[in-house]
Amino acid sequence: MKRSIQLITIFFILTFVFACQAEIKEAEKQEQQGKVKTKRPLNPNGDSELALMMRSMYDEADRIKKQIAAGEAVELKLDHGKILTAHATEPEKAASAEYKGFAKVYLNHLQKLENAKGDEAQKHFNTLVENCLSCHQALCPGPVVRIKKLQRPIQQKSI
Numbered sequence: 001m002k003r004s005i006q007l008i009t010i011f012f013i014l015t016f017v018f019a020c021q022a023e024i025k026e027a028e029k030q031e032q033q034g035k036v037k038t039k040r041p042l043n044p045n046g047d048s049e050l051a052l053m054m055r056s057m058y059d060e061a062d063r064i065k066k067q068i069a070a071g072e073a074v075e076l077k078l079d080h081g082k083i084l085t086a087h088a089t090e091p092e093k094a095a096s097a098e099y100k101g102f103a104k105v106y107l108n109h110l111q112k113l114e115n116a117k118g119d120e121a122q123k124h125f126n127t128l129v130e131n132c133l134s135c136h137q138a139l140c141p142g143p144v145v146r147i148k149k150l151q152r153p154i155q156q157k158s159i
């Protein structure tokens with residue numbers, strides 16, 4: 001008699017433990033599936049065309065930095081001129097004379113970088129990142145810390 005009570009108790013404890021684990025698993029699964037819900041976009045209204053363009057520009061700059069370090073010719077893949085027309089989160093900001101001024105300086109310098117030969121490329125790349133930063137410091141300081149990462153030397157991977 002005592003033994004069967006013990007067995008029943010163990011049975012209940014085990015069921016409880018398994019049920020809890022199943023619940024945790026289910027919660028994890030839901031979180032994975034619902035990533036979009038838990039990870040809100042940076043901007044409550046979704047990402048603007050300009051914001052997406054800027055992210056691609058960051059990736060392009062990061063790639064160019066590696067090209068230069070490897071002694072390869074600089075190759076542009078994006079149409080950077082879009083920064084003059086892409087829809088921004090705050091359209092009045094991108095329509096301002098100040099924004100357009102910074103954008104033109106940036107685009108002019110980009111041409112210099114594209115045509116740079118040999119050692120000049122690194123110098124022009126550094127100035128280009130300064131151009132990103134001047135516009136950002138004046139109009140959109142949020143991403144400054146991130147953009148500054150482009151100024152850091154590439155970390156050598158140890159094999």
Ligand code: HEC
Nearest residue numbers: 048050051054057058088089099102103106132135140143
């Ligand atoms: C002429 C001004 C200007 C220049 C030049 C500029 N930016 Fe931006 N950047 C902006 C503005 C304005 C936004 C905000 C865009 C929006 O939310 O619509 C932005 C947004 C960003 C973002 C955040 C995007 C996001 O996820 O929301 C990053 C990263 C960024 N820029 C990187 C760069 C890099 C790298 C460069 C240079 C290669 C650069 N920017 C050059 C004005 C500029």
